[in-house]
Amino acid sequence: MSIRLDHTVIYAKDHKKAAREFADVMGVRVGRIAGPGYDFSAVQVNNELSIYFMERDQISLEQHMAFDVDGRTFDRILKQLKKQDIAYGSSPFDRENMRTDHDFAPRGLFWTNVDGCLFEIMTFGF
Numbered sequence: 001m002s003i004r005l006d007h008t009v010i011y012a013k014d015h016k017k018a019a020r021e022f023a024d025v026m027g028v029r030v031g032r033i034a035g036p037g038y039d040f041s042a043v044q045v046n047n048e049l050s051i052y053f054m055e056r057d058q059i060s061l062e063q064h065m066a067f068d069v070d071g072r073t074f075d076r077i078l079k080q081l082k083k084q085d086i087a088y089g090s091s092p093f094d095r096e097n098m099r100t101d102h103d104f105a106p107r108g109l110f111w112t113n114v115d116g117c118l119f120e121i122m123t124f125g126f
Contacts, residue, residue, distance in 0.1 A: 004048055005048070005049055006048070006049070006050070007042075007049065007050040007051065007052055008049075008051055008052070008065070009040075009051075009052045009053075009054050010051055010052070010053050010054070010063055010065065010117050011053075011054055011055075011056040011059045011063065011115070011117075012053050012054070012055060012056070012059070012113075012115045012117070013055065013056070013057070013059065013114075013115055014055065015039070015040065015041045015053040015054055015055040016030075016041050016053075017114070018041070018053045018113055018114065018115055018117070019041030019042070019043050019051075019053040020041075021084075021113055021114070022043055022051070022053070022113065022119070023043050024080065024084065025077055025080045025081060025084065025086070025111075025119075026043075026045070026067075026077060026080075027073075027076055027077070027080065028043055028044060028045060029043070029044060030042070030043055031043070031044065033052065038054070039054075039055070040052040040053060040054050041053040045067075051065070059115055059116060062116050062117070062118055063116075063117045063118065064092070064117070064118040064119075064120065065117065065118070065119050065120070066119075066120040066121075066122070067119075067120065067121045067122075068105075068121075068122055068123070068124070069121050069122070069123050070123060070125045071107075071123050071125030072125075073121075073123070074107060074121060074122075074123040074125075077121055078100065078109065081109075081111060086111050087111065087112075088100075088109045088110060088111040089109065089110055089111075090102055090108065090109060090110070091103070091110065092110050092118060092120070095110050095111060095112055095118070102122050104122065105122035105123060105124055106123065106124060107122065107123050108120065108121060108122030108123065109121060109122075
């Protein structure tokens, strides 16, 4: 049996805003999924994974999404974070030191969106 992650949900106070910010940083597109009782902003990360941003008034737990990217994609995302003036850091405990040295990869970084979701990218490529 093969198992793959199809999608995950990230809670946000404004799902459209959170999805747009994430999509802009990652260089991907935002779509929408709606139906009886639900409304998501959907971000297609790749052919196998979607992230659905769902609106919630209260977000009690910090969420963490980590991505392994190639070196070129890492550089593009880093450039986008700087362009959008989004603080980043080399550790989940220091998210604003503007460094990319990572404990588990040659380069990596963490940033937090407005709702407290922690995103991480790391690369083993240069």
